[in-house]
Amino acid sequence: MRNAVSALxxxxxxxxxxxxxxxxxxLKFWFGESDEVTPAFIRxxxxxxxxxxxxxxxxxxxLPELRAALATYTARLHPTQAGQGLPDRLAxxxxxxxxxxxxxxxxxxxxxxxxxxxxxxxxxxAQPLIMGAQVRRVPLxxxxxxxxxxxxxxxxxxxxxxxxxxxxxxxxxxxxxxxxADEQRAILAHCRQTGTWILADEVYERLxxxxxxxxxxPSFLDHAKADDRLIVTHSFSKSFLMTGWRLGWLVxxxxxxxxxxxxxxxxxxxxxxxVQRAALQALARADEVTPALVAHLKTCRDTLVPALQxxxxxxxxxxxxxxxxxxxxxxxxxCLDVAKRLVxxxxxxxxxxxxxxxxxxxxxxxxFASRDTGRLLEGVDRLKRWxxx
Amino acid sequence: MRNAVSALxxxxxxxxxxxxxxxxxxLKFWFGESDEVTPAFIRxxxxxxxxxxxxxxxxxxxLPELRAALATYTARLHPTQAGQGLPDRLAxxxxxxxxxxxxxxxxxxxxxxxxxxxxxxxxxxAQPLIMGAQVRRVPLxxxxxxxxxxxxxxxxxxxxxxxxxxxxxxxxxxxxxxxxADEQRAILAHCRQTGTWILADEVYERLxxxxxxxxxxPSFLDHAKADDRLIVTHSFSKSFLMTGWRLGWLVxxxxxxxxxxxxxxxxxxxxxxxVQRAALQALARADEVTPALVAHLKTCRDTLVPALQxxxxxxxxxxxxxxxxxxxxxxxxxCLDVAKRLVxxxxxxxxxxxxxxxxxxxxxxxxFASRDTGRLLEGVDRLKRWxxx
Numbered sequence: 001m002r003n004a005v006s007a008l009x010x011x012x013x014x015x016x017x018x019x020x021x022x023x024x025x026x027l028k029f030w031f032g033e034s035d036e037v038t039p040a041f042i043r044x045x046x047x048x049x050x051x052x053x054x055x056x057x058x059x060x061x062x063l064p065e066l067r068a069a070l071a072t073y074t075a076r077l078h079p080t081q082a083g084q085g086l087p088d089r090l091a092x093x094x095x096x097x098x099x100x101x102x103x104x105x106x107x108x109x110x111x112x113x114x115x116x117x118x119x120x121x122x123x124x125x126a127q128p129l130i131m132g133a134q135v136r137r138v139p140l141x142x143x144x145x146x147x148x149x150x151x152x153x154x155x156x157x158x159x160x161x162x163x164x165x166x167x168x169x170x171x172x173x174x175x176x177x178x179x180x181a182d183e184q185r186a187i188l189a190h191c192r193q194t195g196t197w198i199l200a201d202e203v204y205e206r207l208x209x210x211x212x213x214x215x216x217x218p219s220f221l222d223h224a225k226a227d228d229r230l231i232v233t234h235s236f237s238k239s240f241l242m243t244g245w246r247l248g249w250l251v252x253x254x255x256x257x258x259x260x261x262x263x264x265x266x267x268x269x270x271x272x273x274x275v276q277r278a279a280l281q282a283l284a285r286a287d288e289v290t291p292a293l294v295a296h297l298k299t300c301r302d303t304l305v306p307a308l309q310x311x312x313x314x315x316x317x318x319x320x321x322x323x324x325x326x327x328x329x330x331x332x333x334x335c336l337d338v339a340k341r342l343v344x345x346x347x348x349x350x351x352x353x354x355x356x357x358x359x360x361x362x363x364x365x366x367x368f369a370s371r372d373t374g375r376l377l378e379g380v381d382r383l384k385r386w387x388x389x
Numbered sequence: 390m391r392n393a394v395s396a397l398x399x400x401x402x403x404x405x406x407x408x409x410x411x412x413x414x415x416l417k418f419w420f421g422e423s424d425e426v427t428p429a430f431i432r433x434x435x436x437x438x439x440x441x442x443x444x445x446x447x448x449x450x451x452l453p454e455l456r457a458a459l460a461t462y463t464a465r466l467h468p469t470q471a472g473q474g475l476p477d478r479l480a481x482x483x484x485x486x487x488x489x490x491x492x493x494x495x496x497x498x499x500x501x502x503x504x505x506x507x508x509x510x511x512x513x514x515a516q517p518l519i520m521g522a523q524v525r526r527v528p529l530x531x532x533x534x535x536x537x538x539x540x541x542x543x544x545x546x547x548x549x550x551x552x553x554x555x556x557x558x559x560x561x562x563x564x565x566x567x568x569x570a571d572e573q574r575a576i577l578a579h580c581r582q583t584g585t586w587i588l589a590d591e592v593y594e595r596l597x598x599x600x601x602x603x604x605x606x607p608s609f610l611d612h613a614k615a616d617d618r619l620i621v622t623h624s625f626s627k628s629f630l631m632t633g634w635r636l637g638w639l640v641x642x643x644x645x646x647x648x649x650x651x652x653x654x655x656x657x658x659x660x661x662x663x664v665q666r667a668a669l670q671a672l673a674r675a676d677e678v679t680p681a682l683v684a685h686l687k688t689c690r691d692t693l694v695p696a697l698q699x700x701x702x703x704x705x706x707x708x709x710x711x712x713x714x715x716x717x718x719x720x721x722x723x724c725l726d727v728a729k730r731l732v733x734x735x736x737x738x739x740x741x742x743x744x745x746x747x748x749x750x751x752x753x754x755x756x757f758a759s760r761d762t763g764r765l766l767e768g769v770d771r772l773k774r775w776x777x778x
Contacts, residue, residue: 001648002498008651037442046663047436053426055633094483094635094657101656109391110499110521126655132499132521244444244661246483259390262397266515268487268657272633274435275661 008126012336012355019343027379028349032173032323033243034369039289042240045281049274058270060261062092066276069283070249077214078221085226089252091260092276094268096203096235096248101127102263103231106256107197108133112164117155119356121173124201128165139359140177147317148175152183161194169201171208171217174356174365175326176319181218188223197229206239206290208321209298215291217321227253238323239290240282245275297323300368300376307380311389325366333362346386348379397515401725401744408732416768417738421562421712422632423758428678431629434670438663447659449650451481455665458672459638466603467610474615478641480649481665483657485592485624485637490516491652492620495645496586497522501553506544508745510562513590517554528748529566536706537564541572550583558590560597560606563745563754564715565708570607577612586618595628595679597710598687606710616642627712628679629671634664686712689757689765696769700778714755722751735775737768
């Protein structure tokens with residue numbers, strides 16, 4: 001086995017989840033997944049496709065009708081992208097994570113330098129390492145209010161002509177930090193100068209709670225030209241309650257599309273047609289799914305975060321985007337140990353911040369995507385009792 | 390974009406298939422796919438899972454019950470593997486091709502040397518190139534009877550202590566060549582000496598037409614110990630008529646399993662649960678599907694090949710395994726041009742041999758997996774008329 005692979009860190013979230021194996025009644029908020037089943041009408045589209053016998057290979061880049069629907073969807077959310085050749089700049093991928101890996105394969109040679117804004121979902125840092133690249137972390141930092149922020153000057157200084165790729169996930173998992181449009185413009189302008197690719201993981205764009213015109217978080221797509229060295233990854237997982245379906249998509253420059261089709265051929269060949277049919281139905285009825293989902297997640301956030309903020313010794317900010325509360329308990333600095341003890345001693349399953357990088361050691365991530373907000377309050381109660389408050 | 394990626398060859402099969410776009414009535418034998426829909430009872434298992442709401446993330450390595458069923462299946466086909474810790478040496482992948490790519494990620498650093506037996510399905514050679522490795526081709530060669538053979542001494546001489554990985558696909562796509570058990574033993578012994586990993590693509594093992602005790606082609610698994618540097622890739626596509634489902638599996642040494650779980654996390658995270666439920670049903674009723682399928686494919690082979698052999702100027706051997714007739718037409722050496730002309734002028738869709746490597750320039754691949762054997766004979770008729778015979 002390669003050293004680069006044996007050195008990949010195991011998931012510390014899974015390490016905590018293992019602590020809960022065989023334990024009854026643990027409230028599980030550790031994974032980045034809602035507990036809601038995919039809406040029935042989306043599942044029915046896949047079922048109809050299976051009945052019709054759509055069990056054959058499909059186009060590498062995705063069904064033409066799905067790419068067309070994604071182009072319409074993208075242009076609606078990001079009007080400046082309309083007329084920039086969108087359908088031909090889209091590829092359907094086997095999940096958001098697969099899109100990220102394909103992007104790394106497209107641009108990263110062994111030895112290349114990558115800058116990553118951290119803490120971040122660990123997959124984003126592992127993928128460059130698998131390609132033999134080297135990752136330099138530029139840390140977000142928590143403010144006095146518990147909200148994490150970016151030192152833009154520090155990030156720009158880290159990105160030099162030797163930087164092949166910038167990896168950035170905003171709205172950010174785990175911290176809830178979000179890039180502003182101004183920051184995106186500055187980063188884009190800087191990367192144009194240095195010739196650096198931007199890999200923007202924007203899977204949480206629809207899970208954004210500030211009032212906006214387009215119903216989503218600021219995106220690099222609002223500022224970029226088609227030809228910019230920008231790859232944006234998306235997923236059906238979060239906005240359409242389709243985690244287990246493994247379907248995502250990429251927006252990329254037109255010059256990359258043919259090569260991406262080849263990379264898809266050599267990685268998974270295509271996504272199943274019946275899964276793509278479900279996605280078509282999800283997009284067709286997006287307005288029935290996503291706004292209600294986001295409104296509910298906002299209720300979840302506004303149930304959980306104030307309840308946590310009311311506890312003494314807990315530091316937690318109200319995140320503008322994503323589906324996580326990111327908190328720290330004063331005096332409890334070993335978050336992996338704390339997360340394991342919370343499972344064993346309180347029946348409360350949270351993810352340790354250190355799973356997302358050393359910058360977040362001491363923090364805990366709480367996924368608030370819960371059908372029943374009562375579960376969230378029961379979790380707060382368990383934390384409170386455990387803290388003997 | 391990386392040079393390694395922009396240099397990847399586009400599919401010459403697709404180039405021929407594009408020639409058929411908008412053309413009515415072309416008989417398409419170009420892709421490696423049966424025209425039969427997945428059996429209804431397999432589709433019903435996925436449908437039931439979707440009805441039940443199994444739309445969440447699953448284990449990286451696959452459902453425990455699917456890994457257990459695959460262990461039973463593998464040990465039945467390869468009894469020497471029983472008691473060698475099989476379930477823990479298995480990983481469920483998003484297609485056979487995904488398993489191959491994961492294997493390359495696990496063992497290949499940039500600059501590593503790979504030996505590949507060619508001609509071969511182009512994906513097997515492209516994947517090492519994506520990882521930055523260098524590929525040395527050891528060619529099979531056609532004999533006077535049109536059957537392709539391996540010069541074992543030449544292959545062993547090519548594999549040195551500097552060879553990190555041997556890639557071999559047998560039964561072979563496109564040539565139908567199959568490794569013998571003796572050759573497998575010799576290769577395994579040699580690779581143990583040189584410390585070379587073997588990546589054996591054995592997806593066609595069940596599509597084998599010689600009488601055998603276990604109903605499948607010779608496999609490296611018949612000779613290997615659990616700890617050998619051997620990764621065998623399999624797929625549900627061919628033996629269970631499930632091409633579009635994108636599901637396969639790997640058999641590997643136990644020391645690789647944890648790392649493979651991480652690589653799966655970072656590539657696609659998992660296969661959909663409802664797809665895995667279908668696979669469980671396919672395995673449970675494998676004896677209803679695969680033997681009948683193989684018997685039918687043998688009929689297809691024995692319909693097509695003699696009809697081709699009866700034509701003057703056609704060289705084609707009866708393949709022992711796989712689902713392809715590999716033929717050459719005397720005096721027609723530019724197979725890409727011939728394949729395109731056959732589409733345009735005869736309505737016959739074949740794959741050009743050069744798609745599988747320069748060794749096979751001048752040859753044509755004909756997939757004989759056809760529900761209706763009459764289609765195959767109609768294809769031969771079209772070829773005959775085109776040749777003015």
